Amino acid sequence: MGELNLAQLWSPIRLTIELxxxxxxxxxxxxxxxxxxxxRSKARWKEAVATVVAMPLVLPPTxxxxxxxLMLGPNGPGGSIAGLYGARTLAFTFTGLVIGSVIYSMPxxxxxxxxxxxxxxxxxxxxxxxxxxxxxxxxxxxAVPLARPGFLTGAILGFAHTIGEFGVILxxxxxxxxxxxxxxxxxxxxxxxxxxxxxxxxxGGMVVxxxxxILATMMLGRxxxxxxx
Amino acid sequence: xxxxxxxxxxxxxxxxSITVVAALSVSVRAAEVKVAVAANxxxxxxxxxxxxxxxxxxxxxxxxxxxxxxxxxxxxxxxxEVFLSADQATPAxxxxxxxxxxxxxxxxATGKLVLYSKADGLTLGEVALKEGxxxxxxxxxxxxxPYGTAAVEVMQKIGVYEALKGKIVxxxxxxxxxxxxxxxxxxxxxxxxxxxxxxRGGSRWVVPANxxxxxxxxxxxxxxxxxNEAAKAFIAFLKGxxxxxxxxxxxxxxxx
Numbered sequence: 001m002g003e004l005n006l007a008q009l010w011s012p013i014r015l016t017i018e019l020x021x022x023x024x025x026x027x028x029x030x031x032x033x034x035x036x037x038x039x040r041s042k043a044r045w046k047e048a049v050a051t052v053v054a055m056p057l058v059l060p061p062t063x064x065x066x067x068x069x070l071m072l073g074p075n076g077p078g079g080s081i082a083g084l085y086g087a088r089t090l091a092f093t094f095t096g097l098v099i100g101s102v103i104y105s106m107p108x109x110x111x112x113x114x115x116x117x118x119x120x121x122x123x124x125x126x127x128x129x130x131x132x133x134x135x136x137x138x139x140x141x142x143a144v145p146l147a148r149p150g151f152l153t154g155a156i157l158g159f160a161h162t163i164g165e166f167g168v169i170l171x172x173x174x175x176x177x178x179x180x181x182x183x184x185x186x187x188x189x190x191x192x193x194x195x196x197x198x199x200x201x202x203x204g205g206m207v208v209x210x211x212x213x214i215l216a217t218m219m220l221g222r223x224x225x226x227x228x229x
Numbered sequence: 230x231x232x233x234x235x236x237x238x239x240x241x242x243x244x245x246s247i248t249v250v251a252a253l254s255v256s257v258r259a260a261e262v263k264v265a266v267a268a269n270x271x272x273x274x275x276x277x278x279x280x281x282x283x284x285x286x287x288x289x290x291x292x293x294x295x296x297x298x299x300x301x302x303x304x305x306x307x308x309x310e311v312f313l314s315a316d317q318a319t320p321a322x323x324x325x326x327x328x329x330x331x332x333x334x335x336x337x338a339t340g341k342l343v344l345y346s347k348a349d350g351l352t353l354g355e356v357a358l359k360e361g362x363x364x365x366x367x368x369x370x371x372x373x374x375p376y377g378t379a380a381v382e383v384m385q386k387i388g389v390y391e392a393l394k395g396k397i398v399x400x401x402x403x404x405x406x407x408x409x410x411x412x413x414x415x416x417x418x419x420x421x422x423x424x425x426x427x428x429r430g431g432s433r434w435v436v437p438a439n440x441x442x443x444x445x446x447x448x449x450x451x452x453x454x455x456x457n458e459a460a461k462a463f464i465a466f467l468k469g470x471x472x473x474x475x476x477x478x479x480x481x482x483x484x485x
Contacts (some may be wrong), residue, residue, distance in 0.1 A: 073414040088364050091414040092398045174398030174409065175370060188401075192297040192373045 011178055011200060012186035013205075019094070019182060020162040023101040027109040027158045028151070030102065035110045035150075036139070039117035050114075054107045061167025064104060068172050072096050092174035097182070100168045105161045109154040116150020117143060149224035153217055162215040164206070254392065259286040260459035263308055265299040266291050267315035267446065269340060269376060271422035273479040274313065277472045287459035295402035297373035298337040303328050303451060310454025311463055313337065313446070315403070317373040320449035333450035337467050340444035341422035342379050344434040347413045348406055351432035355462035357417075358389050363396065367409040367418030377406075379441040382417035386440050426480035438482075465471045 038050050056064060069091055072078030078090035090096040124146060128138040144151070166184035173180035177188070183202060189201035194197070266274050271293050278289040292299070301355065303309055303323065312329065314320045317336070323329035344353045351357070352420060362372045369377035384390035398414075400406030403421050410418035422435060454460030466472055473483070 069408070069412055069414060073412050075413060088416070089414045091409075092365060170401060172407070174365075174415075175368070175401065176398060189370070189372065191301060192295060192370075194297070194301070 004197065004201075009186075012183045012202075015094075015178060015181065016163055017184040019101060020159045021163045022098055024106060024109075024155055024159045026098065026102050027105060031106060031109040031154065031158075032113060032151075035113035035154075036117055036143070038114045053110050056104050057107050061104070061134070061165075062171065064100065065168045065171025066105075068096075068100050068168065072099065072172060091114055091172045092176060092180060093109050094179050096172055097180055098167055100172055101162045101165055104165060104168055105158045106217060108161045109158040112153040112157065113147060113150045116147035116153075119150075120146045151222060152220055156213060156217050156220075159212070163209065179221060233408050259273070259288065260272065260457060261288045261290060261308050262454065262457060262459035262463045263290050263292070264311045264313060264463065265303065265307070265309040266293050266313045267296045267299070268374075268402040268445065269315055269423055270291050270313055270338070272427070273338075273423055273475055273481070276475050277467065280471055280475070281463060281466045285459070285462050286319050287462055289459070289463055293404070295370070295373050295434070296375065298402075308453065310451050310457050310460040311448065312451055313448045313467075315444070315446050317445050317447045320447040323449055323451065329449040330455050333464070334447050335449075335468070336445045336484035337448045337472075338446045338476050339484055340376065340379075340446055341438070341460050341482065342376060342383065342419055342436040342441060342444065343425060344417060344436060345407075345420050345421040345425055345431045346412055346417045347410060348416070348432060349430055353400070353417065353432050353434035355387050357434075358384065358387055358393070361389065361393060361396070363416035365398050365409075365415035365417075366393055366396050367400055367415035367420075369403045369406045369419075370401060373401075374402055374406075375444050375446075376403045376419065376421050379436075379444055382441040383419070383436055411423070422480040444467045446481075 034049075034053065038046055059092075070076050071145055072090040074082075074088045078096065079088060082090050082093075085092075092098065120143075124142050125138055128142045133141070164184065165169055165182070166188070169180065169182055170188070171186060173182070175181050175185060181189075183206070187199055187202045187206075190196070190202070235365060255261070264278075268393060271291075274291055278291060281287065292309065294302075296319050299307075299309070299312065300314075300319050300323065303312060305327065308376050312320060312323060317334075320329060320334045324331055344358070346353060368380040370375035371381045381390060384393055398409060400409055400418075406418055407420045407424045409415045410420060419436075425431065450460060450464055450466065451466070476483075
């Protein structure tokens with residue numbers, strides 16, 4: 001039994017927060033137009049797109065991990081992208097984890113935002129249009145503020161879900177300290193090597209974190225739910 | 230519509246009863262044994278298992294994983310009855326911690342380490358490691374997998390460990406490490422020779438055995454299997470000539 005190495009414990013925590021933060025920002029950027037389109041479009045095939053976005057909810061992480069390992073690798077598109085700057089693969093990199101996480105957590109962000117966009121209906125947008133607001137202006141000064149609870153819920157869930165990601169990262173990460181060894185993988189390592197003190201510290205922290213996150217989303221839901229939309 | 234001829238019903242019923250009787254008569258003698266197997270031995274043990282089932286009428290059911298992970302499950306009352314570890318330390322620990330039967334541990338195979346690449350025609354060896362003309366080298370997690378520990382020893386012995394540290398990617402076990410190399414995400418990797426012993430193509434360097442501590446792989450009878458005939462039969466079979474032939478075929482050696 002070695003003594004506790006706090007730096008060793010901190011590194012995966014920091015890495016995981018970074019990953020979740022970047023993933024959440026990207027998801028808000030990518031997910032918002034998708035959610036908007038899904039909410040407003042009259043296209044018949046939009047539910048097919050919605051299904052594709054939602055699929056990570058159902059697919060086992062091993063399926064995503066398997067395909068990602070091939071896609072990110074030297075024989076996939078990821079390898080071509082990596083080739084632009086002289087690397088061979090996006091697997092085993094922080095970038096690779098971000099790509100995986102964005103796909104994996106997409107439904108958790110898109111769904112609440114879409115719901116929020118749908119909830120306020122056509123009326124506010126029509127009113128804005130009669131006041132000669134441009135669509136762009138309408139989107140930013142009417143739709144986004146009205147959909148704020150959806151954005152908040154989406155951001156919290158996307159962040160939290162990325163923090164808890166395990167299977168996909170285990171399969172594409174390569175367990176590199178400071179780059180791909182995230183919290184869940186570090187816990188797995190500690191458990192496998194019977195370092196249960198460290199495992200307890202990190203796991204206990206996760207339990208508290210999850211509690212706080214779910215409580216926060218529930219309270220958000222109540223607050224916005226009662227005050228009307 | 231006419232009903233179907235009754236001979237069909239009768240023969241179906243007859244068939245069913247024969248099946249039931251056959252199943253019953255087998256279950257009188259035959260038993261099941263659940264075996265936890267270190268990932269590197271996967272291919273070999275499957276072949277041994279098929280022979281074992283045929284020869285004894287018992288059924289061996291295998292679970293594969295990293296040695297450390299399997300042992301954790303054993304400490305938490307996993308239903309395994311025999312444990313085929315990738316090292317000697319873990320079965321020894323299983324005995325001292327009271328999960329395995331004293332005096333049943335034995336070395337069923339000694340592993341060979343190989344530096345492998347999916348690409349054909351490479352010359353792999355000390356020189357290649359020193360030149361380091363690759364961006365990623367895959368090894369199994371040295372903290373949990375004996376093949377990973379051996380890989381680190383080899384790199385240290387050649388004096389390239391510090392230089393290569395930044396290029397190392399770790400598989401959670403030797404099976405995953407092979408995945409990394411097989412998908413060419415890592416150009417090279419230290420894997421178990423057994424994983425590529427029967428494969429053609431690629432490039433390989435079988436690491437001389439004197440460059441790392443012997444990877445002696447021990448098996449042990451777990452207490453859960455102490456009264457299971459099939460478990461004891463499996464261990465006996467593993468020591469026998471048929472199993473040894475297969476173990477050898479996959480490129481393993483023996484302690485004796």
